[in-house]
Amino acid sequence: MIILRTYLEFVVSRLFGTGVDTFVLWICSHYLFEGYWGVYIVSPVISFEFAVMSNFICSYCWIWKNRISGRCMRDFWIRFFVFNLSSIVAFLVKMLFLLIFEKMFGWGVIWCNFAALLISGLLNYFLADTVVFRKCFVSTKREA
Known part of the structure; x- marks a missing residue:
């Protein structure tokens, strides 16, 4: 049961990360960068890293918080x-x-x-x- 709960929390956090990725991609590609490289290469890399950071924070502070003894x-x-x-x-x-x-x-x-x-x-x-x-x-x- 604990594995199912953990997996569902994982899925929820990844859906949040997808929202972060999409929002940051929109900001970067519409307001910060121009041209093919800016829109299709730099913007997705930046949005990916924002999503990774948000997913990590959810994982570190919520999903697997009990496994981290010395913060x-x-x-x-x-x-x-x-x-x-x-x-x-x-x-x-x-x-x-x-x-x-x-x-x-x-x-x-x-x-x-x-x-x-x-x-x-x-x-x-x-x-x-x-x-x-x-x-x-x-x-x-x-x-x-």
């Missing part, structure tokens, strides 16, 4: 760095499966994206649960 800036930033890497891996996996589904089934990009998100979302959850937010990820005690 400190070092722990926060090390976990964020690993979380960011795992998010990038999950994004690349999503893109790979999106392209595979398009080639195999000929689906439109939206359906391919939904199917790929199911796979990459499970990978993202697994990485967060077993790597980023495992109980003893970062030792906050100094050895004598």
Whole structure:
């Protein structure tokens, strides 16, 4: 039951992250950047990082808060760095499966994206649960 609750919290936080991503992308692409590179490359990278940060904060302060025994800036930033890497891996996996589904089934990009998100979302959850937010990820005690 606890795994289901944690997974549902994970899904809710990722939906919030999607909203953050979309909002920041809109701001960047309409008001901050111009041209192809600004709109289609720089803006999505910035919005992706904002979404990653919002997802991480939800995970750190809400979903897996009980697994973090020694809260400190070092722990926060090390976990964020690993979380960011795992998010990038999950994004690349999503893109790979999106392209595979398009080639195999000929689906439109939206359906391919939904199917790929199911796979990459499970990978993202697994990485967060077993790597980023495992109980003893970062030792906050100094050895004598």
